[in-house]
Amino acid sequence: MTASGTPVVEITELGKHYPGAEDPALTGVSLSVARGEVVVLLGLSGSGKSTLLRHIDGLETPTTGTVRTLGQDVPSLRGRPLRALRGRIGFIFQQFELVGPLTVLENVLTGSLATLRGPRVGIRSYPRALRLAALGHLDRVGLLNRAYQRADTLSGGQQQRVAIARALMQNPEILLADEPVASLDPESSGQVMSLIREIAAEQGLTVVCSLHQVDLALDWGDRIVGLRAGQVVLDTSTAGLGRDQVMEIYGRVATTTGEIQAIEQELAEVRDALLTEELQRAVDRDLDRDEDLR
Numbered sequence: 407m408t409a410s411g412t413p414v415v416e417i418t419e420l421g422k423h424y425p426g427a428e429d430p431a432l433t434g435v436s437l438s439v440a441r442g443e444v445v446v447l448l449g450l451s452g453s454g455k456s457t458l459l460r461h462i463d464g465l466e467t468p469t470t471g472t473v474r475t476l477g478q479d480v481p482s483l484r485g486r487p488l489r490a491l492r493g494r495i496g497f498i499f500q501q502f503e504l505v506g507p508l509t510v511l512e513n514v515l516t517g518s519l520a521t522l523r524g525p526r527v528g529i530r531s532y533p534r535a536l537r538l539a540a541l542g543h544l545d546r547v548g549l550l551n552r553a554y555q556r557a558d559t560l561s562g563g564q565q566q567r568v569a570i571a572r573a574l575m576q577n578p579e580i581l582l583a584d585e586p587v588a589s590l591d592p593e594s595s596g597q598v599m600s601l602i603r604e605i606a607a608e609q610g611l612t613v614v615c616s617l618h619q620v621d622l623a624l625d626w627g628d629r630i631v632g633l634r635a636g637q638v639v640l641d642t643s644t645a646g647l648g649r650d651q652v653m654e655i656y657g658r659v660a661t662t663t664g665e666i667q668a669i670e671q672e673l674a675e676v677r678d679a680l681l682t683e684e685l686q687r688a689v690d691r692d693l694d695r696d697e698d699l700r
């Protein structure tokens with residue numbers, strides 16, 4: 407809660423029906439997020455996670471219901487007040503959204519563009535204080551030594567860390583992350599999620615992050631909000647919550663063959679990810695043993 411006790415995000419009975427779509431993307435979603443909370447939106451593809459996130463900073467307008475973020479009625483904001491609100495919210499995407507040919511440092515600096523007048527070309531066109539801040543954030547995400555490298559020469563995990571540094575340039579109060587590790591391998595996924603969690607704790611950030619991996623959600627969130635077909639089917643603290651319980655909830659709410667198949671595929675992905683980690687550990691153990699024998 408804020409000092410006045412108001413939640414940072416307060417969504418009431420949110421409904422979203424995209425024009426031309428057969429079914430609503432969201433129905434009757436209510437969600438209240440306190441300052442400093444780390445919330446994971448968990449659900450299958452198409453369950454409405456992105457749509458919900460995008461309402462929080464006004465990228466979508468509700469069909470019904472209300473969305474208040476940082477005390478403001480988001481759907482009624484336009485122009486400068488909307489930009490000001492978005493300036494207080496960092497957004498991280500699945501595909502990183504970096505400008506590949508630009509250097510890592512310049513990509514991070516673009517996070518401050520909303521606070522500057524006029525276009526900027528080249529690192530030197532940014533004020534020195536911002537260049538120093540950008541380098542500080544790169545240091546925080548462990549990529550200071552890559553500052554002058556082209557962004558598209560980095561690995562996926564490194565690019566997502568650059569995107570985190572870019573979001574930090576806004577000094578955000580809220581961080582929204584839409585499947586931030588969906589295109590990363592399990593090891594990089596763990597690193598990126600840990601980094602977000604550490605930074606959130608250091609800076610008192612409120613985080614709302616969509617994920618489809620149950621294990622990561624359990625490891626990483628304070629609270630899981632489960633979405634199915636646009637409705638909240640689970641909203642609980644992760645403390646003491648087991649993986650089986652979450653999967654059971656998924657299982658119990660699946661009603662059509664398509665949903666059950668989707669859940670099975672999701673489970674297979676989780677198993678594959680765990681298997682890959684186990685294999686990797688086995689390979690590492692073998693390598694260590696070979697070293698010892700030499």
Ligand SMILES: Nc1ncnc2c1ncn2[C@@H]1O[C@H](COP(=O)(O)OP(=O)(O)OP(=O)(O)O)[C@@H](O)[C@H]1O
Nearest residue numbers: 424425427431449450451452453454455456457458
């Ligand atoms: N711009 C749009 N126009 C029409 N329908 C949309 C639009 N964006 C999303 N949808 C539909 O709304 C529903 C929810 O989509 P959304 O992207 O929010 O789900 P998601 O849980 O984030 O899925 P994913 O993990 O695949 O991104 C889906 O049925 C999707 O097809």
